[in-house]
Amino acid sequence: MAHKKLTRRNFLRGLTAGAVGAVGLRFANQGRASGPHGESEYKWAMVIDQEKCIGCGYCTLACRAHNDINPDISWNHVFELDEIGERKVYLPRPCMHCEDATCVQVCPVKASYHRPDGIVMMDYDLCIGCRYCEVACPYGARSFNWKEFTGENPAVPEWGYPEVERRPRGVVEKCSFCYQRIDRGLASGLVPGVNANATPACVSSCPTRARIFGDLNDPASEVSQLLAAHTNFRVKEDLGTEPRVYYLPVREG
């Protein structure tokens, strides 16, 4: 009996459900699962030359000073990989700023997002600290603020001065390609990758010029030239994350 009485209601409910579904589909189609959207004339990338890296760790320290990072955390860790004869081989690891970034896909609140120029950014005001992005990142590039960072930054002033706000306890943070230096540099007519003040701190501070930064959209930029001239690789390329950090392997002989 109850079934008959409710037929119209059922129909209306079905209609509502269909409408909700259609809206949902539209919403889901609005944006790709990941990848930078919007217009930008730049496509920032970093090239790291393993031939030149001596593992001094200046990049890590300059990064800590300019981004005001807790000494327990490295946005920019330098891994010692191997030894070839007498020489050690290093792999410095910033955030890879993947085009198909898993962290952006999995973040439940869009605290991780792409800028149109490809930089994977963190919105520290949105982050709820669930750490799904940490679990999802294939590169371990993300760090959680387990403790509040109070007091002086030991890397300041020797390695530079903070340019961004310190993050609160309970959010995830990571390398931002020093977006603040790029943006301020561009605003004052400098060229990121050419002028040190418009270039990520790790690149500017590298004593052997093992790190090069620049625009992949510009075929004349040093990064484009290096990638055209040398064999290069990206870490865990098989995952399809399309990192924007390229490595030039050690060239023997």
Next chain:
Amino acid sequence: MKQLTRIITPYRIWMMGLMSLIGIGALSGLLVLIEGLSLTNLTDLVPWGLWITIDLSSIALAAGAFSLCAAVYILGLKKYEPVAKTATYIGIIGYSMAMLCLLMDIGRPDRFWHAFVYWNPHSVLWEVTMCVGLYFSVLLLEMLPIIGNTPWMKALFPWLSARLVKVHHIAPFLAVAGLTFSMLHQSSLGATYGVLKARPIWYRPGLSYLFIISAVLAGISMTLLASMLSDRFSRRARVNDRLIKSLAVFVGWGLLLYLYLRFWDAFSMTYSHLPGRTEGFRMLTSGTLAFNFWVGEIILGILVPAILLLYKRTRDQPVIRMVAFAMVVGGLVAYRWDTNIVGQLVVMTYQPLDNVVRYISYFPSLVEILIGLGIIAFGFFAFTIGVEYLNIVNHRQVHAHQERTVQPVVAPAD
């Protein structure tokens, strides 16, 4: 002496014990909120630990609510209505426990509502959060007529009680909504792990199916175990053994199906070496998680209870049946723990073209354990309150005509 035994009843000891665990847990929780998650043994390599396991387990053990409500209101198996009532209440407890765990676990509990406002529909975890929130509302609505029907509500607030009971009319719709939200997030909790290409041991489609099937079986088992235990220990609870036995048969066959799917899921992982996945699988089958995997998940979690529940002679013994249900519940917790932890304990290095894998370890810190115990004690406490005051386990409401339909389902009367 006589007076003393009248004051110190087993019920009071039980409740006092639970309340002290809840108290200790609450104090530890406060400490973590003040001092931060650095008090835990979680790290950037193992960011999800004991609390996430309790969260996953309590959501899974709450799955009896949607499966039994779907059976009653959608498939029309009305005789299970009293069991569905118990399951609904356990559902509310389970989801409350899960939300408490998450509130402890996230770094910014003050921003728990962000997922409801700042949508990322591409994130599985966003979908889980939305479904958990919506499903919890459905459960609360399903709970209203149960509260309205309690004798004390009827006596004290007859007007309100009548209004609450009326919510029962929309029960079929609530069941459809509940089924949708529940099925979505019970499976997508598996997908939360299954979509992560960064962790090859997780990266497979099967996790979603395995998560929902294990949740349905263990959720029903949890409901039946809790009902039978309350029947033993409380005058206010009465169960109908025939109802429970017919569901026990369902759980038994379900376990065999689950074992079949687990077998092929595991078997496919033994072929060829995939860095990270093979190491993770080795950790489960012969490494540090081997005991959990073989004994907890497979033998005691699936095989033994399947036999005990399908073999009539063992099924007819209430104690053995309860043990079997407890094993299914334990097997689910072991499965959730192993799945969550195995992907994090296998760390892949950065060496290009040379896949070196490193094993790490994790053991929860004291505050993690105390808070976990507090949350579990809260679950037991809330259930006991339900049995004593909300008439939550009562199979006597089964009507005569419904009784008759029970008989053909089960074997000849005992």
